[in-house]
Amino acid sequence: MAVIGGTGHIGTYLTPRLVDAGYAVINVSRSVRKPYQPHPAWAQVEHLILDRDAEESLGSFGARILEATPDVVIDLTCYHLASAQSLVEALRGRVGHFVHCGTIWVHGPGIEVPITEEQPRKPISDYGIRKAEIEAYLLAEARERGFPATVLHPGHLVGPGWIPLNPGANFNPQVFVDLAKGNEVALPNFGRETVHHVHADDVAQAFVQSLANRSAALGESFHVVSPAALTLVGYAGSVARWFGREARIRFLPWDEWRGTASERDAQVTWDHIARSPNCSIEKARRVLNYQPQYSSLAAVREALADLISRGAIDTGGEKLLQSGKSTSS
Numbered sequence: 001m002a003v004i005g006g007t008g009h010i011g012t013y014l015t016p017r018l019v020d021a022g023y024a025v026i027n028v029s030r031s032v033r034k035p036y037q038p039h040p041a042w043a044q045v046e047h048l049i050l051d052r053d054a055e056e057s058l059g060s061f062g063a064r065i066l067e068a069t070p071d072v073v074i075d076l077t078c079y080h081l082a083s084a085q086s087l088v089e090a091l092r093g094r095v096g097h098f099v100h101c102g103t104i105w106v107h108g109p110g111i112e113v114p115i116t117e118e119q120p121r122k123p124i125s126d127y128g129i130r131k132a133e134i135e136a137y138l139l140a141e142a143r144e145r146g147f148p149a150t151v152l153h154p155g156h157l158v159g160p161g162w163i164p165l166n167p168g169a170n171f172n173p174q175v176f177v178d179l180a181k182g183n184e185v186a187l188p189n190f191g192r193e194t195v196h197h198v199h200a201d202d203v204a205q206a207f208v209q210s211l212a213n214r215s216a217a218l219g220e221s222f223h224v225v226s227p228a229a230l231t232l233v234g235y236a237g238s239v240a241r242w243f244g245r246e247a248r249i250r251f252l253p254w255d256e257w258r259g260t261a262s263e264r265d266a267q268v269t270w271d272h273i274a275r276s277p278n279c280s281i282e283k284a285r286r287v288l289n290y291q292p293q294y295s296s297l298a299a300v301r302e303a304l305a306d307l308i309s310r311g312a313i314d315t316g317g318e319k320l321l322q323s324g325k326s327t328s329s
């Protein structure tokens with residue numbers, strides 16, 4: 001089996017899980033990134049070192065993947081319809097299962113929430129539009145031409161080693177520091193907009209489950225998120241309580257709030273709250289037996305504890321008070 005991009009956020013967990021499940025795994029990457037955590041399973045992973053962009057421009061990417069003669073291909077790094085199309089053409093009739101990593105950003109604002117996979121796609125950014133095009137293409141290939149594709153849509157990836165999306169819906173670690181220290185934090189609007197995280201190991205579990213439930217997964221897409229989205233205000237309050245504090249929150253209308261943040265942070269926040277994802281995992285639970293091990297808060301808490309312990313976030317001596325993977329508030 002080939003995992004394209006198997007050493008990043010998802011691959012850190014997915015590649016070892018696949019080895020543990022008995023698959024012979026070939027990671028396809030440029031060998032620039034290293035997994036966030038060591039795992040003995042990496043010793044059994046083969047590496048096909050190539051640059052997808054360079055190979056695609058030569059028209060040879062699909063052929064390079066086929067050199068590894070994989071029965072299954074997991075594609076974690078496809079962002080353009082043309083990339084998906086050329087890979088499908090190369091792999092057609094040659095693989096038993098092809099699992100593409102999508103994103104919940106194929107959705108724009110929800111109609112009914114939690115959003116199900118059945119809701120019409122209304123992506124609101126170039127990235128979401130491209131991922132929705134890829135999803136539509138792969139599902140049509142599967143349903144109309146028998147190409148064995150499945151699409152998984154993760155939420156905001158969380159895990160030890162990188163900064164999680166914070167309660168201000170951006171990646172500025174200062175928001176966590178301010179909540180830990182009891183400093184006032186400004187949130188846009190009423191803080192009722194939502195974010196929907198997922199632990200990268202739960203995403204890895206969903207990929208493994210889609211292989212284990214292949215026939216039911218073919219031609220289908222699945223949300224892969226934690227059991228529940230978070231409101232920004234609820235998220236901020238929970239983080240403060242981890243440090244024994246009550247959050248001090250000031251609510252500001254968007255146009256005022258954006259002036260309190262850097263242009264970059266404001267853009268990232270807008271990207272997240274304009275969608276305010278809140279996605280259902282009922283389909284993945286029912287069809288794939290997806291059983292996420294982390295709530296959104298438990299996932300963030302684990303990542304935050306890791307960042308603080310490594311000094312990557314300096315809370316000035318403020319310590320996390322509670323512990324436990326299942327912490328939900």
Ligand SMILES: NC(=O)c1ccc[n+]([C@@H]2O[C@H](COP(=O)([O-])OP(=O)(O)OC[C@H]3O[C@@H](n4cnc5c(N)ncnc54)[C@H](OP(=O)(O)O)[C@@H]3O)[C@@H](O)[C@H]2O)c1
Pocket residue numbers: 004005006007008009010011028029030031032033034050051052053054075076077078101102103104153154155156157
């Ligand atoms: N980040 C999120 O919160 C989020 C949320 C929802 C969905 N997603 C989806 O998740 C997928 C990304 O997964 P991830 O976050 O685990 O990826 P990632 O951490 O960005 O890792 C990218 C992987 O691809 C490899 N790679 C990058 N450029 C390459 C190239 N030109 N040629 C060959 N290999 C290359 C990297 O290794 P080298 O650098 O060594 O090549 C690495 O193994 C995407 O499909 C994205 O749409 C992400």
